[in-house]
Amino acid sequence: MTKPNILILMVDQLNGTLFPDGPVDWLHVPNLRRLAARSTRFANAYTASPLCAPGRASFMSGQLPSSTRVYDNAAEFSSDIPTYAHHLRRSGYDTCLSGKMHFVGPDQLHGFEERLTTDIYPADFGWTPDYRKPGERIDWWYHNMGSVTGAGVAETSNQMEYDDEVAFNAVAKLRDLGRGKDSRPWCLTVSFTHPHDPYVARKKYWDLYENCEHLLPEVPAMAYEDHDPHAQRIFDANDWRNFDITEENIRRARRGYFANISYLDDKIGEILDVLEATRQEAVILFVSDHGDMLGERGLWFKMCFYEGSARVPLMVSAPSMASGLVSDPVSNIDVTPTLCDLAGISMEEVAPWTTGESLVPLGQGKRRESPVAMEYAAEASYAPLVALRDGRWKYTRCVLDPEQLFDLEADPHELTNLAGDPAHADTLTRLRAEADARWDLGRFDAEVRQSQARRWVVYEALRNGNYYPWDFQPxxxxxxxxxxxxxxxxxxxxxxxxPRGE
Incomplete structure (x- = not known):
């Protein structure tokens, strides 16, 4: 089997509800639209965990956070966990990363042979939550609502500077690969930090959405006491009481977010154009690590299992997968087994510990019957939360909170919790049994607490005296x-x- 080149285009915090069948028609994204036209498009794809580092470690390994032990944005990704970069590199691939992957710990490669940029976030344990102190806000790194009140136009920003560099290096790498100096197949991962907040955009993209009809959420902000307990914890973690969020703030924040999707589309267009100009063919995969609530029900950012936060865009353009829409629920932990399947690489040696499933059969007309699982055990949680998406149903559980059961076909905005409805008792019993079989929440909680306590000790120790950072130095x-x-x-x-001689 000839191993295909693989181009992975990853973005950060892109809401999957904007991709019901490729990008919605009102987004200004011509390059993503042309990619969608040739891709298998997954309408109901989910993150393994709605936060950067846990979601990305799961995406790279095909395992849930309870297995990777990457519970939050400061948990070490262990070097002994194989990633798709390891599997492909072992099989003879040139593996390269340009951009973000939020690796925490001294291993900043995790199977990549080459890394072209540093990361945008720190690689140490400084962002560790602490379940021993429920309700504590660690102000210097917790999200707050300043991203919403500060939305607007800028020529450059921390994040623009980063993504400009990511795209520049990716384009240069693709041109170099096109020269054919290395005969190996390649896998290039290009990972951007947009449209992650702050919602600050360049004017050329901001102006695209001047008359946009989607600058207000479909579900307006709800009173604090009308939210479920975990949503209330998110509000508290985001310091909402110290901000007065106006309708104009909401409009500007969503406008900046949409503008940055168009900014990304330009970057992706540059990359696709160079791939074509250098006459290279590749499997292309587009995915996000998690979503953004974008003000729906008053919530922003991520950290919950509601659709805006947990659902992600996922598209695969591959010769063996037909273009078209797949509605069966899938997960970004399915990416690693999918890439291995497309490259003809067996994962048999680690299969017992891998949760993900190949998406290739779904691109060939087959159906997915197994439910999609999600976990969350980071800031704004006081104990781990778990969820299952099974067909039309979404079930969530936390030992601190009432169970939730939503019928996403009848109630796409998840406004009616059916867990207490006798008419749905059989569905609740079935999904509760499935969760019982998958998770020991007491053990999960104990493992998270142990990890947090250890990391607080190590972080404080390493900050005493001479400090050598783990941040990747390209x-x-x-x-x-x-x-x-x-x-x-x-x-x-x-x-x-x-080309030579032309």
């Missing part, structure tokens, strides 16, 4: 670039040119 081998005296100038110029 290196450029300047002596191997352009023209140097151990090279033949004629060869250098000939090899660097693409």
């Amino acid at each position: 290196l450029q081998k300047a002596s191997e670039r352009f023209m140097r005296n151990h090279m033949d100038l004629n060869t250098v110029e000939d090899v660097a040119r693409f």
